[in-house]
Amino acid sequence: xxxxxxxxxxxxxxxxxxxPTVPIPLDHSDPFTLLIAVLLSAQTTDAxxxxxxxxxxxxxxxxxKMAKLEVEEIREFIKTCGLAPQKAKAIAGLSKLLLEHxxxxxxxxxxxxxxxxxxxxxxxxxxxxxxxxxxxxPVDTHIHRLADxxxxxxxxxxxxxxxxxxxxxPEEAWNDLHLQIIYFGxxxxxxxxxxxTTCPICSWAASQTRMRQEAxxxxxxxxxxxxxxxxxxxxxxxxKTGSKKASKKRTARRHP
Numbered sequence: 001x002x003x004x005x006x007x008x009x010x011x012x013x014x015x016x017x018x019x020p021t022v023p024i025p026l027d028h029s030d031p032f033t034l035l036i037a038v039l040l041s042a043q044t045t046d047a048x049x050x051x052x053x054x055x056x057x058x059x060x061x062x063x064x065k066m067a068k069l070e071v072e073e074i075r076e077f078i079k080t081c082g083l084a085p086q087k088a089k090a091i092a093g094l095s096k097l098l099l100e101h102x103x104x105x106x107x108x109x110x111x112x113x114x115x116x117x118x119x120x121x122x123x124x125x126x127x128x129x130x131x132x133x134x135x136x137x138p139v140d141t142h143i144h145r146l147a148d149x150x151x152x153x154x155x156x157x158x159x160x161x162x163x164x165x166x167x168x169x170p171e172e173a174w175n176d177l178h179l180q181i182i183y184f185g186x187x188x189x190x191x192x193x194x195x196x197t198t199c200p201i202c203s204w205a206a207s208q209t210r211m212r213q214e215a216x217x218x219x220x221x222x223x224x225x226x227x228x229x230x231x232x233x234x235x236x237x238x239x240k241t242g243s244k245k246a247s248k249k250r251t252a253r254r255h256p
Contacts, residue, residue, distance in 0.1 A: 004152060007205055008168035011150065014201060015180040022179040024130050026050065031106035031131035032098075033057055036066075036091060038126045039118050043082035052078050063104045066095035090118025108132050122158075129175040137165050137174045142185030149189070149196070149214075150205040193218050 002010075025046040028034035033053070040049045056077040060066040066074075075088035094116040098104055106127065107113055113124035125138035139147075139162045148155030153164035169177055188199055195218075196202035196211045206214075 019180045022176050034131050035127050038123045040081050063095045063098040093117035135171045135174045142182045
């Protein structure tokens with residue numbers, strides 16, 4: 001049985017070969033625009049955020065300009081993002097706080113960042129890592145899922161996953177690794193209908209028990225989907241048959 005430490009070393013090597021360079025998926029030009037983009041990415045895809053931010057940043061790409069906008073105007077720019085009303089309020093609020101307490105500059109500390117409206121630990125971690133180069137291991141849904149699948153953490157909580165990964169991987173690799181795992185999750189390791197036996201990492205890192213569990217879940221979901229499709233088809237066919245019979249009856253009454 002491979003130890004967690006040995007497994008982590010092998011995974012790190014494999015990810016480095018797959019993703020030697022890891023661009024930040026959210027378009028930005030400075031710490032402030034990165035902060036806003038990361039905030040918007042909660043329950044929203046990076047692709048959607050990148051479609052929304054150009055117009056928003058053209059209108060206001062500094063705390064000074066953003067703080068002058070009404071919440072309703074910000075919401076109009078980001079309305080296609082999930083939780084748009086709450087995010088618009090947070091963006092307006094944090095922009096004002098940056099001016100009041102930080103001279104319009106994004107602070108370089110977890111504590112100060114997490115004190116801003118709408119900024120949680122994960123958002124602060126991304127900003128600290130990608131804007132300021134401070135070692136951090138932001139854990140999103142991809143990382144949380146894969147760490148559990150690979151047996152690097154028990155998956156009980158995001159906080160536990162972050163602690164476990166920080167212990168397993170060298171600090172100087174954290175900033176690249178969290179992006180490499182995200183890219184791997186999107187390309188090779190989806191949440192649903194995942195064949196772990198063909199996955200470049202799951203195939204050797206996941207336990208046999210975990211493989212059987214996921215295979216069983218996928219089979220049940222597939223069976224349920226087929227059953228639902230069949231029922232829908234039968235309902236549609238029955239509806240058509242009923243309509244034809246009713247039509248024939250109406251025709252018969254009109255032409256005795």
